[in-house]
Amino acid sequence: MDLSDLSTIRIAASDLNGQMRGKRLPASDFDKLEKGGARMPLSSLNIDIQGADIVGSPLVFETGDADGMLLPTGRGPLPMPWLDRPSALVPMSLYHDGGTPFAGDPRHALVGVLDRFKARGWDVHAATEMEFYLVDDSGAMMEPAHNPITGRPMTGDATLGLYELDAFDAFFSDLYDGCAAMDIPAQAAISEAGHGQFEINLLHRDALHAADDAYFFKALTKGIARKHGMAATFMAKPFAGDAGNGMHVHFSVVDQDGRNVFDNGGPEGTDLLRHAVGGCVAAMPPSTLIFVPHGVSYDRMVPGAHAPTGAGWAYENRTAAIRIPGGSHKARRIEHRVACGDINPYLVMAAILGAAMVGIEDQMDPGEPLTGNAYDQDLPQLAGDWASAIDLFETAPINRRIFPDLLIENLCNTKRQEMQRMSEIPHDELWKIYIEAV
DSSP, X not given: OOOTTOSEXXXXXXXXXXXXXXXXXXXXXXXXXXXXXXXXXXXXXXXXXXXXXXXTOTTTTTTTSOEEEEEEOSSOOEEOTTSSSOOEEEEEEEEOTTSOXXXXXXXXXXXXXXXXXXXXXXXXXXEEEEXXXXXXXXXXXXXXXXXXTTOSBOOSOOTTXXXXXXXXXXXXXXXXXXXXXXXXXXXXXXXXXXXXXXXXXXXXXXXXXHHHHHHHHHHHHHHHHHHTTOEEEOOSOSSTTSOOOBEEEEEEEEOTTSOBTTOOSSSSOOHHHHHHHHHHHHHTGGGHHHHSOSGGGGGSOOTTSSSOOBOOEEESOTTSSEEEOOSOGGGOOEEEOOOBTTSOHHHHHHHHHHHHHHHHHHTOOOOSOOOXXXXXXXXXXXXXXXXXXXXXXXXXXXXXXXXXXXXXHHHHHHHHHHHHHHTTSOGGGTHHHHTTTO
């Protein structure tokens, strides 16, 4: 991207909630970024959903709220088509002075997991399916966005309906143009079951880029919606009586010769696939906090409502938390169907791929694949509430094999503070905090 016509740029790293934290700078400062010229407190990636410091965090007073060094991730500069004046986003990661990655940075957590695959000569390819609602938040209560053609709120189920997509054609055209400009490989868009709910699939690419894509896509979608007089939200359950938002993750692993290590030429896949599935199943309940990160997220986790709550797997079965899709054996892959839409993509990808690696390392047996309706079967359950999810994430040994201790500590402290603060707000008012923050 040519910066010569820009007056400003934005630099940002992801905090634990997946929010961008950073600075607005003169475009002339771009050349200083590679030399570590941008700095930001280490504590800035460990603040709560409302932007407050974590009380008692060792990153604040104990260490004098020390700065870290921001360095570009290599994915940028990117245009920001949701702004009226042209600007560019330079994605960053946070480091200690001297160049050691800051262990509280969620993107570094994913890089650490992927390095374990690389040590075996493997690369991970991943893709996401992103669900969101277009809403009107101008009144006292949030409601589905008004149809641009009729001016009336969206009503009725619209699964795979083309009329709903065409009604919002101007929004989707700008969204796809933005994806192209930001190198986000957006593919099919569909109308989902909820009133004003849509899904866009992002194409497979290496897993780090796929996590970046999901992270940028959320920012882009919310920004373009505002330009069209609406809000876009990835909240897990914006409307109590309607479908929830999820983010499904597909992944496969290829060796140095480009061969899919999950492919045995048949529909069942290799032992490596089964071991990876075993790790994903074993780590699912302990990782509930990553997949269901906010108190309001648990409104989505209702058995039988297309949000898997039991840890199990199956071939070509969308009621299972882990699905092995059919189709060509050459594309054999794992689909992880648990995460809500209000997640941090870096933490979700790290949790899933880290669990798969633990399963491979330990040659875990996932048990027999499920048949029939997984919602009706007796399976190990995800944590049923926010407090239980925090405690389980903090104490489960498998999480210590996936995430740095500092990140686990920071995330649990963050969520406990959020839980206390959110308990003081009426449940039907919480959407005002989360609508765009997640």
